[in-house]
Amino acid sequence: xxxxxxxxxxxxxxxxxxxxxxxxxxxxxxxxxxxxxxxxxxxxxxxxxxxxxxxxxxxxxxxxxxxxxxxxxxxxxxxxxxxxxxxxxxxxxxxxxxxxxxxxxxxxxxxxxxxxxxxxxxxxxxxxxxxxxxxxxxxxxxxxxxxxxxxxxxxxxxxxxxxxxxxx
Amino acid sequence: xxxxxxxxxxxxxxxxxxxxxxxxxxxxxxxxxxxxxxxxxxxxxxxxxxxxxxxxxxxxxxxxxxxxxxxxxxxxxxxxxxxxxxxxxxxxxxxxxxxxxxxxxxxxxxxxxxxxxxxxxxxxxxxxxxxxxxxxxxxxxxxxxxxxxxxxxxxxxxxxxxxxxxxxxxxxxxxxxxxxx
Amino acid sequence: xxxxxxxxxxxxxxxxxxxxxxxxxxxxxxxxxxxxxxxxxxxxxxxxxxxxxxxxxxxxxxxxxxxxxxxxxxxxxxxxxxxxxxxxxxxxxxxxxxxxxxxxxxxxxxxxxxxxxxxxxxxxxxxxxxxxxxxxxxxxxxxxxxxxxxxxxxxxxxxxxxxxxxxxxxxxxxxxxxxxxxxxxx
Numbered sequence: 246x247x248x249x250x251x252x253x254x255x256x257x258x259x260x261x262x263x264x265x266x267x268x269x270x271x272x273x274x275x276x277x278x279x280x281x282x283x284x285x286x287x288x289x290x291x292x293x294x295x296x297x298x299x300x301x302x303x304x305x306x307x308x309x310x311x312x313x314x315x316x317x318x319x320x321x322x323x324x325x326x327x328x329x330x331x332x333x334x335x336x337x338x339x340x341x342x343x344x345x346x347x348x349x350x351x352x353x354x355x356x357x358x359x360x361x362x363x364x365x366x367x368x369x370x371x372x373x374x375x376x377x378x379x380x381x382x383x384x385x386x387x388x389x390x391x392x393x394x395x396x397x398x399x400x401x402x403x404x405x406x407x408x409x410x411x412x413x
Numbered sequence: 414x415x416x417x418x419x420x421x422x423x424x425x426x427x428x429x430x431x432x433x434x435x436x437x438x439x440x441x442x443x444x445x446x447x448x449x450x451x452x453x454x455x456x457x458x459x460x461x462x463x464x465x466x467x468x469x470x471x472x473x474x475x476x477x478x479x480x481x482x483x484x485x486x487x488x489x490x491x492x493x494x495x496x497x498x499x500x501x502x503x504x505x506x507x508x509x510x511x512x513x514x515x516x517x518x519x520x521x522x523x524x525x526x527x528x529x530x531x532x533x534x535x536x537x538x539x540x541x542x543x544x545x546x547x548x549x550x551x552x553x554x555x556x557x558x559x560x561x562x563x564x565x566x567x568x569x570x571x572x573x574x575x576x577x578x579x580x581x582x583x584x585x586x587x588x589x590x591x592x593x594x
Numbered sequence: 595x596x597x598x599x600x601x602x603x604x605x606x607x608x609x610x611x612x613x614x615x616x617x618x619x620x621x622x623x624x625x626x627x628x629x630x631x632x633x634x635x636x637x638x639x640x641x642x643x644x645x646x647x648x649x650x651x652x653x654x655x656x657x658x659x660x661x662x663x664x665x666x667x668x669x670x671x672x673x674x675x676x677x678x679x680x681x682x683x684x685x686x687x688x689x690x691x692x693x694x695x696x697x698x699x700x701x702x703x704x705x706x707x708x709x710x711x712x713x714x715x716x717x718x719x720x721x722x723x724x725x726x727x728x729x730x731x732x733x734x735x736x737x738x739x740x741x742x743x744x745x746x747x748x749x750x751x752x753x754x755x756x757x758x759x760x761x762x763x764x765x766x767x768x769x770x771x772x773x774x775x776x777x778x779x780x
Contacts, residue, residue, distance in 0.1 A: 249492040252499045259506050276550040280543075294553050295546050312562035313552045330565050331558050349567045352574050359577060366573045386575040402568050424762035428736065430743045452769075459768035463722070463737050465715040471626040471640060479618060479644050483611075483651045 329405035333398075341398055379404075419443075423453055427460065599663035606654040614654075618647055621664075624739060625671055631734050632675045634723055642674045665748050668739070672731060672749055679727060714772075721771035729764040736761060 283291070298306060316324060334342065352360065370378055382388055382403065391399060419442055425431050426439040443453050552559055597616060605613035625646055630639035649670050657666070722730060728750060735741040735749070743757045750757065 249496055249499075252496060252503070256499055256503055256506070259503070263506065263510060273547065276547045280547050280550055291546060291550070291553050292541055294556050295541065295549075298549075298553065298556060308563070309552065309556065309559045312559045316559065316562055327562065327565050328558075330568065331561060334561065334565060345568065345571075346564060348571050348574070349564050352567060352570060355574075359581065362577050363570050363573045366577065367570050370573070382572045385572045386579055387572040390575070399568075399571075403572070421762060422758070424765045425743070425758050427765075428743070428761065430758065455769040455773065456765045459772045460737070460765060462714060462718045462768075462772050463733075465711060466631065466718055466722070468623065468627045468738070469630065469636075471623065471643065475626070475640050475643060476618065476622060478640075479622070479647045480615070482644055482648045483614065486648060486651055487609075 326405060330402055333401045333405055337398060341395070344395070345402075419446075419449060420452070423449065423456060427453070427456060599667075600659045603654055603657050603659070603663065606651065607657070614651060617650070621667060622647070625667070627738065628668065628671055628734055629675055631722070631738065632727075632731060633678060634719070638678055642671065642678060645674055646670050661748060662745065664739070664741075665745050668735065668741075669749050675731070676727065717772060718768075721768050724771070725764055725767065729760050729767075732757060732760050733764045733768075 280288070298309070301309075316327070319327070334345070337345075352363065355363075370381060373381070388396065388399075419439055422431060422435070422439060423443075426436060426443070429436065431439070443449050546553060597613075599617065599620070602613045602617045606617065622643060626639055626643040629642040629646075630636060633639055633642070646667070650667065722733060725733065732746050732750065735746055736743075741749070743754045743761070746761075747754045747757045
């Protein structure tokens with residue numbers, strides 16, 4: 246009788262697990278097909294990126310993998326926003342990219358309670374209508390301290406999908 | 414039919430396990446032969462003594478125990494039907510998973526066969542784990558994006574950073590002023 | 595309705611528990627007593643009896659009446675009794691197949707004394723218990739269940755001649771064992 250119960254549970258487990266196993270296998274299969282269908286140039290490019298990636302410190306690689314997972318857990322709108330932001334970011338020269346990185350770094354170096362304060366304020370801001378958000382940003386110290394060019398940049402970065410609408 | 418044979422078949426004679434003719438012959442001999450007569454009498458007596466060993470009655474609950482065991486056996490019989498069925502299902506599932514995997518692989522091999530272009534050079538494939546590339550293909554294709562992702566997310570908070578910093582500085586200044594009061 | 599053993603087995607195969615109970619009532623006592631006489635232990639005999647009838651039930655589906663039902667039934671009894679003996683005797687040199695009839699040691703009774711029936715019975719039981727297992731079973735089946743030499747041969751898996759010889763040796767041994775007893779006692 247115990248043997249029978251064990252067998253039944255194994256079957257139930259397989260029935261539940263097999264879609265996941267199948268999905269994972271399907272993911273790999275998809276990648277394999279994609280890889281095989283890539284052009285030689287593309288493959289060479291990927292291999293180069295792979296080589297660079299392998300030489301990166303483990304922590305750096307972990308961060309990239311974590312970002313990959315985070316991205317895939319975001320909503321469709323958020324993913325679109327980030328992709329558009331990235332396209333804008335790519336167009337920036339190194340100087341402005343460095344500027345942004347330094348400002349972000351400043352935030353990262355803040356004490357946790359201050360970071361939490363920022364996140365809280367951001368959360369409240371998100372709940373407000375878009376027009377009000379824009380007004381808040383325009384009134385901010387941050388905005389006042391930007392030059393014209395920087396304002397242009399942040400205009401596109403903060404609201405990447407709404408370039409034709411009213412932005413600060 | 415010699416004497417030894419008769420001696421050896423006295424039990425069989427007693428048990429009527431011989432042919433009619435043999436029984437008659439041994440019977441006649443036993444009546445006439447003192448030795449065989451005595452031997453036959455000894456064995457008969459011993460055999461009759463076994464009658465003293467009467468049958469005993471089993472305990473009344475033995476029947477109940479047996480019936481209970483049989484009921485239990487009947488109940489578990491369905492498991493014995495399920496077990497082969499479950500085994501068949503298990504095998505079928507394993508085949509399904511394996512065939513699905515195999516089919517996908519053979520599909521890929523087909524794609525490779527139809528490509529027909531030159532392969533990558535040896536240099537390109539040096540120290541490269543192709544499986545690892547395939548596993549992380551999406552990540553590698555957009556590595557720079559994923560590398561920058563956390564920065565891209567935090568751009569949203571930048572307008573608030575200086576506001577918060579200013580508020581904190583004002584608080585600290587006012588608390589210092591208070592302490593001097 | 596035909597209620598021969600074979601007919602009852604056919605009904606049991608269809609799931610007829612009433613037929614099974616009939617078969618059980620018919621054979622439970624003799625099976626129990628066979629096991630009891632062979633093992634000389636009531637509790638063991640009960641266990642063997644239960645196991646026998648559970649096996650009968652389990653085997654109903656595949657039972658084919660190739661011989662007498664009782665021959666098949668008591669083959670099960672024999673196998674279980676012999677297994678029980680083997681378990682008890684594991685490690686001992688004497689195997690179950692050994693048919694050496696023991697020397698009749700003195701049973702400590704005064705041969706001239708008039709023994710009670712109870713004492714005679716005890717002597718008889720002791721004598722039978724001293725027999726090698728195959729001989730013991732042959733005697734029990736023949737004496738108490740009226741098995742023929744042919745049936746005993748089928749059950750023990752030997753020739754009729756071999757059965758004849760075994761029974762003869764067993765009877766000689768019993769005769770020797772009970773020799774001192776007065777005729778009138780039993």
